[in-house]
Amino acid sequence: MNPTDWLDRLPDPAPLLDWSGLPLDLASLAVLAAGLGWASGLRLYALVFALGALGRFGGVQLPGGLEVLTHSWVLGLSGLMLFAEFFADKLPWLDSLWDGLHTFIRIPAGAALAAGVMGDQGAATQVIAGLLGGSLAAGTHLAKAGARAAINTSPEPVSNVLASFGEDAMFLGGLWLLFTNPLWFALGLLVFVLFAVALIVLLWRFVKRIFRPRQRPATS
Template structure:
């Protein structure tokens, strides 16, 4: 069942950049003969719309704080895109996985990945210079491109890498939240100590 790792990987990639996933899958299906890509993603109107939205995201995603607003708007869009791609893949490969299950896998993976991405990007935005923001955005774009391409031709290795990246992202979010909580606790303690000193 090579469709399952493909749905998982495309779901994860959709949580980072849904438009890049749709565009790349469509191009690979149309020009590289990737049979696992549903014909609906290869349509010219879909490719043009995905390309325009990808370019818009490529700009917005590299501007500090604009990227966080963009992520907020895409909290709904990315999971829907992940679920839709999953359903299309399952319907294109009947008997491999139920469409509802495929939509659940793609949508849930996209949602979790999106939340990880949005959290980490908010942490990156605390840096005063824009270079780190641009570097992280480019790394995300390259990761999506590499993962989706690998998933088309080698689904299981791509899914393994995607799972490792998701686990690492969750760990980074947990570490960031822990550090923020520890910082706030220390700040409260210092305030309490100063208040006692003035009494």
């Protein structure tokens, strides 16, 4: 018996998304690209670590160019940054500083991850996926950062911590739904986008009202 015969009996890696046999391979990749863009704007390091761990230890087949996330250095660095972000995100005003710095990281990372999903689908599809992922990362990041900045105007820290744990729960729930029920995730993402757009508009109006020059009373 060949010592390596046991390798041939191992099951093939499971795909990251399961559409229950539906012939929607490109559609499933598009939902995955959109989901990674959304998650990048919310919890980038947790996303990178989770994907890398699933590919490295969970027997999951990462599509396109995402296989690089299973590298030891990527796993180690993303795990370290995940640990730092978990605590930084729960400290008032430090979370807004963290969000401000990560404006230049989450958005391009979301675009890169979404494009990586389409690594085997051609350059044009990669560009489209990158634009989709970057746009969703930007919208999610702006809604998150704006909401947290508004919450930080409150003197008590409890609301900030609750908001951070709420984002953690949203990220974990969204990721689980993306991997197990992509169709439901797509519907939920549509609702989230509509809510995020409305929130960004309200926050923008609030900021404009704060910085609008006050009219001086007319003198007789």
